[in-house]
Structure formats: C-alpha cells, structure tokens
Amino acid sequence: MNSAISAIDDTDRALVHALQLAPRASWERLAQVxxxxxxxxxxxxxxxxxxxxxWITGLGLRTGTQAPCMAWVEVMCAAGTPPTVGAALTADPHTMGVEHTTGxxxxxxxxxxxxxxxLYRYLSFRVQRIPGxxxxxxxxxxxxxxxxDRWRLDQLTPAQTDQLTGRNRRNGASAAQSPRPVAAMAQEDRPLTLALASDARRSVASLARESGMSESTVRRRLGRLEAGQSxxxxxxxxxxxxxxxxxATVWAEVPEHEVADCAAVAAGLRETRTCMSVSGPWNFMIGARLRTIEELSRYTADLTRRLPNMRVTDTMVALHVRKSEAQELDQAGRRIRTVRPDIWTDxxxxxRDETPPHGTVLPPRGGA
Known part of the structure; x- marks a missing residue:
C-alpha cells in the first residue's frame, strides 16, 4: 500500500457514489448509469x-429478529497508554468503531x-481489564x-440516482417503499453475513463455495436478509x-417529546452521518463529517438555530478514526484490514461472572 493518498478522479468518486446506492449492482448496470x-x-x-x-462491507448483527445491543463507550486511559488500548479494542470483534478523540x-x-x-461481561471482564x-x-x-450507511458522496446527478434506486420522481416514492417485516437471522445465516464483512460484492458462487450451500440457497438467503433489513x-x-x-461527535439534550422532530432535522443536514437516541448523561448524539475543524462551530450553531430546544452538551473531534464499521483504518482513513465482526463469540x-445467580452457592476457591 502506498504511504500517500493517491489521486482519484471524478469517475472514481461517481463509482463510489453509485455503489453507495446499489452496493451489489452488476458492472453492466452501473456502466449504463x-x-x-x-x-x-x-x-x-x-x-x-x-x-x-x-470498500464495501456487509453487516448482519441480529440475533433472530432482535437488533444488537449497541453502546457508545467512552474510555479513559492512563498517560501514554491510549495507543495500546486503542490497538486492543480495534482487534476486538465486538467493537465496531474506535476513535482517539479530544475532550x-x-x-x-x-x-x-x-x-x-x-455488554456487561464485555465491559467488566474485557474492556475494563485492558492494561491502561x-x-x-x-x-x-x-x-x-x-x-x-446513509451518508453519501454527491457526485451523481438526480437522474442517475433515480436510475440506481428505482425512484420515480413523479410519485416521489420508490417501488420498494412498502414496509416489510424484519427478517430473522438464523444461526446458520451468520457465516454468510460474516463472509460479506470484508467484501460485500463477493459473488454468489464464491459465497456458496465457502459456505457449502448451493447458489440458489445463498441467493435466497441474501434476498430475505436484505429485504428484511437484517x-x-x-x-x-x-x-x-x-x-x-x-x-466529529455532538452530544445533546433534547426534550423526549421532540426527539423524532429533532432527529429528522439533524439527519437532513449534509454533514450528518449518524443520529441516535442514547441513555446516559445526555439523550441524543450526532456524528458528523466536516470539511475542516473550523466548521464544527458553524455546524453546531446551525443545529441549535434549527432546533432551539436542543441543548448541545459536549462536542469532540476525532484525532484518529482507528476503526469504522469493523474496518481497521490508517491515519488517512484507508482500510488496513477487516476485523471479523463476530459479535456472538464470548x-x-x-x-466468569463474579456474582452467582440467585440461589446458587459457588464452591470455595481451590476445590469443591
């Protein structure tokens, strides 16, 4: 890998934008657009x-029809240890993202x-026991x-976007707008989704060879999981x-009855990449992409102007995004490798848990 960021052109960016909209589209379909x-x-x-x-990654983290338990975890380290702690967390399959931050x-x-x-076990017996x-x-x-995955480049024209998404601007809707039930992810689906974590454009034939399934079975399972948003x-x-x-990350306090409206406004800003409701000291977080560090104050000012009842409580800037969506990154944001996101492992x-279940008596240490 080259040590410097290489030059890319508008066609490269258009290709990435197209794949953001249609990640597994054939080269023939993309060529037409x-x-x-x-x-x-x-x-x-x-x-x-x-x-x-x-790169294109595929993530399927459900257990049955249940979404994963997800959390933002702030980690404080002893002086001089953040790089080694960051490396340990980056290598962990349960940690989807790692940032060295300000604040x-x-x-x-x-x-x-x-x-x-x-989550309790992970924090108590894994994260909090990392040296540092x-x-x-x-x-x-x-x-x-x-x-x-909603954040897009802005390289394609509206007409090209419509071609890839199947949207009809006359009726303002896509042909696939009707809500569908969440697809259950069976245990036997997990190897298939994990195989897509590093390259979601892998062919059905290669997935079939790796999984031992027939191509028709792989195609059917992928279609079911994709349609059900799993x-x-x-x-x-x-x-x-x-x-x-x-x-950058913005933490905020929002009146509970206004969360949906605030989320709609925040998500509509060009810079916004993520927007979530959270528990903890504050109930709202927004992740943003900015052109410069100086834009953070303008972005937060825009948020508070549009949302006068939202109180910004903290902001932070990433000094180094070390991992994102299970991909380990270098300082320029290039992918180094995929950390297999097998969240179902121990x-x-x-x-072992140090508090026994109710009514259980543990034997004394050293024997029964």
Whole structure:
C-alpha cells in the first residue's frame, strides 16, 4: 500500500457514489448509469480496493429478529497508554468503531453485542481489564435515526440516482417503499453475513463455495436478509479522499417529546452521518463529517438555530478514526484490514461472572 493518498478522479468518486446506492449492482448496470464500460469500472474498483481507498462491507448483527445491543463507550486511559488500548479494542470483534478523540475521554468506541448481559461481561471482564484503562462511561443506543450507511458522496446527478434506486420522481416514492417485516437471522445465516464483512460484492458462487450451500440457497438467503433489513451494506471512501475528512461527535439534550422532530432535522443536514437516541448523561448524539475543524462551530450553531430546544452538551473531534464499521483504518482513513465482526463469540473468554445467580452457592476457591 502506498504511504500517500493517491489521486482519484471524478469517475472514481461517481463509482463510489453509485455503489453507495446499489452496493451489489452488476458492472453492466452501473456502466449504463455512469456511461463507462463495465470492464473499466471493474478495473477502477479493483484499484481502489487494492489500495484500501474504498470498500464495501456487509453487516448482519441480529440475533433472530432482535437488533444488537449497541453502546457508545467512552474510555479513559492512563498517560501514554491510549495507543495500546486503542490497538486492543480495534482487534476486538465486538467493537465496531474506535476513535482517539479530544475532550474528556481518550477513546470513543462503538460496541455491538447480542444482549445487555453480554455488554456487561464485555465491559467488566474485557474492556475494563485492558492494561491502561482507568475508567469507562457507557451510553446505550435506544434508537437509530440515521445510520452511517446513509451518508453519501454527491457526485451523481438526480437522474442517475433515480436510475440506481428505482425512484420515480413523479410519485416521489420508490417501488420498494412498502414496509416489510424484519427478517430473522438464523444461526446458520451468520457465516454468510460474516463472509460479506470484508467484501460485500463477493459473488454468489464464491459465497456458496465457502459456505457449502448451493447458489440458489445463498441467493435466497441474501434476498430475505436484505429485504428484511437484517443485512445492510455500506460503501466507503477513505476519509482523506472524500473532501470531508474531519469526524466529529455532538452530544445533546433534547426534550423526549421532540426527539423524532429533532432527529429528522439533524439527519437532513449534509454533514450528518449518524443520529441516535442514547441513555446516559445526555439523550441524543450526532456524528458528523466536516470539511475542516473550523466548521464544527458553524455546524453546531446551525443545529441549535434549527432546533432551539436542543441543548448541545459536549462536542469532540476525532484525532484518529482507528476503526469504522469493523474496518481497521490508517491515519488517512484507508482500510488496513477487516476485523471479523463476530459479535456472538464470548465477549470475555476465560472469565466468569463474579456474582452467582440467585440461589446458587459457588464452591470455595481451590476445590469443591
């Protein structure tokens, strides 16, 4: 991998934007929209992914029909230890994102586990026992109003966007707007979704060979999970190439009866990448992409002007986004590798809960 960010052109950015809208579209379909030859687009994508400058990941983190238990975890570290603590958390399958940040914490992590008890085990027996960690503060996600995969480049024309999304501007709706029930993710679906974490454009044939399923079975399972929103794709470009290299987080307090309206307004701003309701000291968080650090004050001012009942309580800027959506990144935002997001593995192998279940008596240490 080159040490410097390489030059990319508008066709590369248009290709990434198209794949953000239609991650598994064929090269032939993309070529019709972008006005390029299919083999040319395939070569460009191979170059971008080979350099770690772009990628598509697939995440399917459900247990049955239940969404994962997700939390933002602020980690405080002893002096000199944030790099090693950050490295340990980056290598962890339960941590989807890791940032070295400004403000009153050293690291901000985004964690996904199957349930609350697993989160307890993960924080108590894993995170808080990493050498150098001196404290944590957690905010559980209670609602996701805007997910990271919604953030787009702005390279395509409205007509090209309509072609890829199937939207009809006369009726203002997509052909697939009707709500569908959430698809259950069976245990046997997990290997298939994990295989898409590093490359969500993998062919059905290669997925079938790896999983031992037939191609028709793989195609049917993918279709069911995609339609039921249990498998989501995200196409990303290295932050140093997007024109929006600064990652910032805004914590806020919003009246509970205004959360939905505030989320709609915040999600409608160009800079907003994520928007979630959370528990903890504050009930609202927004993740943003900015062109410069100086834009943070303008962005927060815009938020408070549009939302006079929202009180911004804290802001932070990422010094280094070390991991995002299970992808380990370098300082320029290029992908180094995929950390397999197997959230169903034991969150703290080798440890056991220190409080016995009600009515259970543990044997004395050293024997029965």
């Amino acid at each position: 972008l006005g390029a030859r299919p083999e040319t687009l395939a070569r460009r994508w191979e170059r971008l992914t080979g350099a770690g400058e772009a 009153g914490r050293d690291l901000l992590t985004f964690v996904a586990v199957p349930d609350l008890h697993t 960690v001196v404290g944590t503060r957690s905010s559980i996600v209670t609602a996701v109003h805007a997910a990271p 498998l989501r794709y995200s196409c990303a470009l290295a932050s140093g190439l997007t024109g929006w290299p600064v990652s 969150a703290a192998p080798g440890s």
